[in-house]
Amino acid sequence: MLNHIANTPFRFVSCMELREVLGKRAMDEHRLLELIEEVPADSIYYHTHSYFLRHAYTQQLYSNDFATWVVLYAQDRLLGERLGVLDPFDFSDIEHLRDEILRIVAEHLNHSTVPRCVVSEPFEFIRSHIIEIPLALEARTLSEFHDALADVEVGAVYNHVCEARMRKRPLSGDFARWLSSEDGLGLQELALNIERVGRLGLSLEGMRNKILYLCEQELAR
């Protein structure tokens, strides 16, 4: 199986994020809740996924912007912790993720003593438009896949793991789908392990390294 040549090669596609400011701002947690309910799904996606595309120096506190803002600006560490633990890879689509965020914030506002403070920075709602950038890079074997992944621009990892799963579907992500498919390499177990990588809470470089490691293990068998 390891010498298997795929009928359909894996084509690497990177991406860039174009950020659109929605002009919607929350100055407190109640307004945050209202706006989370009304903004487009792309905005919920941006504030829960774009963390991965940011430089490590700006990856503050939590991997979603709602949690970080309530801690840093609304001085509400309790809500921050409750939101911060959310894993976007637990949800099958953005609307389910939005529902869960709404539930957590609403329950918190109903049952907790919410700190009252004047925030110095409002929460600014942004949405992202992802522009795909096909790269002249493809792989037909696991070895080629490994080598290409090691060198590819990190935006491609985001596109094939995060973007593919949430906005483009399927939920398994592009790498796992190709590795498991009949037209790809038919490596079911490896695909399953790679599918789990997104849920480990790693940075994009961390995801890349983990996937490379899993491929190396498979190649060494």
Add this chain to the structure above:
Amino acid sequence: MLEHYRDVAPQGTVELLRQLGRRVEGKSMVHVNSTRYGGGVAEILHRLLPLFDELGVKTRWEVMTGSDLFYRTTKSFHNALQGTRQRITPEMYDAFIECDRDNAKRLNLDAEFAMIHDPQPVALIDARPHGATWIWRCHIDVSTPQHSVWQFLRPFVVRYDAAVFSLPKFSQRLPLPQFLVYPSIDPFSEKNRELEHDEIDRVLQRLGVPRDKPILLQVSRFDRFKDPVGVVAAYRLVKKSHDCRLVLAGGTATDDPEGSEVLAEVQGAVDRDPDVHILLLPPTANLEINALQRAATIIYQKSTREGFGLTVAEALWKGKPVIGGETGGITVQLIQGVTGFTVNSPEGAAFYTRRLLNDPDLMAVLGQQGKEYARHRFLITRHLQEYLGLLIFLQQRVRNG
């Protein structure tokens, strides 16, 4: 030319740019602003346009001309939009409209895409050719504008296809898509290229700045929002415990008539201190600014209002510790204690200056991290990538109706 960036930009950037370029190859684009020299916008355009051309986007740059009254008016607009109340007379509004109308007749605006920079040329939208996509690129902080001035400009702005701001909080309630794009610096420009030690020494000697003690530096126009008087106050506090020099290097732009007034205030505050050097540099003094930044021990950008403050990115790229005002784009560039420090007063600036002067290791760490951060976020390659992305997005939107 693009190939040169392979060594400085993050891995894979050049390939991405070439791929993006293919999607808009053959398109035409015109940029319009109000000055060819001086100020961040002109600097970016000088460097960005050849790269667009190399990627196959036929790009032109048109520069407005105007009367003294026009420039006084637009300076007042600039201040009013950044939150300082101004008195604008009906004659000034008329002069603005008339000047934009004249420029609309004079300038060649024929292109598939137009990027109109800042408020000065905003009324050129009246002359948009049929089918062209126009983008208003606002570089300044319009988050708390003087209502009357914004109400005057808004009817022009809403007719654009999109607006681009440097920070989310600069955006306004507008019925058009508003994008977020940070400006950038070019690592190969005269202002940012690597310099040999003796080259730096020669320039400082020529400028009359000895290198016998730590140099604190602020490079910026003599503009109240840049708070040069506050920098002098911070220096005086530091000077009590640390022997150092202060260099205030101020360029002037052709569209900034207020500069000489502020300069006089700074000279008054300095009061003939021999360790303070006020350097009046022409807009083309890029080598001098580069050498000063590389010779500096600590660099300030102590603005009280700021569009973005690209001098911060310049300083980060040179591996220098930076202390900046907690305002505008400075807060995006300076991550507290990681790439620099942000402050709200001369006292705050003095505190962190002393801390840095006492801890050379901290200066080195901040410098190293600042450079790495600038590589990813504030180089021209990232800027070009986002502008190409914007053109692709708008092109697609037009196609989809």
